[in-house]
Amino acid sequence: MSPRADGPAATAFARGPFLAGGVVILEEEEAHHLRVRRVAEGAPIRLVDGKGGVATARLAIERQVLAARVVATATVAVPPRTELLVGAGDRDRFLMLVEKATELGATKIVPLVTERSVTVGTRFQATHVEKAIRRSHEALKQCGASWAPAVVAPVSFAEAVRAPLKGAIRLLAQADGGPLPALKEGDVVQWVVGPEGGFTDGELAAVRTAGFVPVALGRSTLRFDTAAVACLALTAAARLRGADH
DSSP: OOOOOSOSOEEEEOOSOOOTTOEEEOOHHHHHHHHHTTOOTTOEEEEEOSBSEEEEEEEEEETTEEEEEEEEEEEOOOOOOEEEEEEOOBHHHHHHHHHHHHHTTOSEEEEEEOTTGGGOTTBOOGGGHHHHHHHHHHHHHHHTOSBOOEEOOOEEHHHHHHSOOTTOEEEEEEEEEEOOOOOOTTOOEEEEEOOTTOOOHHHHHHHHHTTOEEEOOOSSOOOHHHHHHHHHHHHHHHHHHHHTO
């Protein structure tokens, strides 16, 4: 393997827990990633497991497969719980949403089967969950974070909205909503975002009954994937402001 040019250490996703002095065999997808980057044997790499486990390691070849010899380990604290319930719209847009949500600190992503999303032929479905998880892992490596969000199979709107989340500040992305309430760093936040075409009147009534507070994201109507990203960006900024006080 030809060495890559000098630069920041490459990051690979691997199953934890990591142990100093141990050897981690890299899965073929991760090994391919490192080969493409031309990371040389013996070069430093960073390992993440998506559950807060981080390790510095050296790339090695063990029995003709790429591996990582762990030098040191660390554990990153769990981030503030931030759940995103979003209409399971177009698959490609939803996969891009998963990437951006990983970068912005979402801890769980729940695709919703709503009255309007169920009619979208290209909608995100249970068969796409594994691909979404892989996209999340790729985003994790790029952004330097240590926790990947849980991505679950689509859930019925009624089931997801009724399910209580203890202590959560429940927010609804809605054009005619009010400002985002002040947040503290550790606040549990749960957003609900409508699908392409939005929620029906009946669904909106159910959301309000479940205690979700309408919040405006801007002056224009946003697509579901853009709205989801905006929700998380607003949340992250609000938490930073809250941490300063």
